[in-house]
Amino acid sequence: MCAAPPQCIECAPMTAPDTSRALQLASATLDIEAQAVLALKHRLGADFARAVRLVLAAGGHVAVMGMGKSGHVGRKLAATLASTGTPAIFVHPAEASHGDLGMIRPQDVVLAISNSGESEEITRLLPLIKRLGTPLIGMTGRADSTLGRCADVLLDASVEREACPLNLAPTASTTAQMALGDALAVALLDARGFKAEDFARSHPGGALGRRLLMRVQDLMRSGDEVPRVPPDATLSELMREMTHKGLGASAIADADGRVLGIFTDGDLRRLVETGRDLRALTAREVMHPNPHCIAQEALAAEAAALMEQRRVTVLLATDAQGQLVGALNSNDLMRAKVI
Secondary structure (H helix, E strand, O other), rough: OOOOOOOOOOOOOOOOOHHHHHHHHHHHHHHHHHHHHHHHHOOOOOOHHHHHHHHHOOOOOEEEOOOHHHHHHHHHHHHHHOOOOOEEEEEHHHHHHOOHHOOOOOOOOEEEEEEOOHHHHHOHHHHHHHHOOOOOOOOOOOOOOHHHHHOOOOEOOOOOOOOOOOOOOOOOHHHHHHEEEEEEEEHHHOOOOOOOOHHHHOOOOOOHHHHOOOOOHHHEEEHHHHHEEEEOOHHHHHHHHHHHOOOEEEEEEEEOOOOEEEEEHHHHHHHOOOOOOOOOEEHHOOOEOOOOOOOOOHHHHHHHHHHHHHOOOOOOOOOOOOEEEEEEEEHHHOOOOOO
């Protein structure tokens, strides 16, 4: 009788997970990785400070290297450094042996990450890096490894054990590398005097970039799009201007462009409720004099804050001479995702 063909793994019935076992392992993983990160605090010292000074003194990039899981950490660290004011690139060690080593120059700093310190793709590059005269920072879990001995500065990322139950899969070790790399990036950020505005410049597509980089002049209506009438305009003319420009308000400005007042849709409703004869009224008689204006160079976020503070939905923008140059409302700010 022929034996039944082996059942493929995909078709085999799955064993129901042991909920308590899964939760126990998850809790233990978090404990082990948290302890690994906290242990790094007690090893920070002169070498970490030297690494910061070495990067600050360099005239080029930080070239981050790593293989496998350490390589994934390295890519993230290079991105974090670059976005916080320290020019950085990731150089794949295997590709470096086939031409990419040309990306590294003497004025750069190499940050090599390897838990064992014996990754072959990295160790074969160490003599070449030394020959270039490029400073080398080693981040490893073994100070006595090849990488540890060759490094000009050693960052100790050792862990007592991995969170993996087999103590094999890189888990706690990569968490420690990530945390130590972030600590280095933050220390460099502070040493460079990096500010929120600098962060926004490297993140122009993000919400912070929009809030910190976008100016009123980038969003405001300008030229013929700005609703305005002279002070002697009739209320009828004022209403036509408001309807035509669709901003929900109109500026009242003199012949030199100086803002005298503003009239809004809300003002019109309140005026109608008074029962007055509206036909003979002029813009000067119904306007709010000396309205709150904002400089066209001001940040759009400042305009949003001023609208909220004054409980208005329209702001007039002026130039350095105080002349009317634009107008914007809360819808303009929402479209630009400033608010």
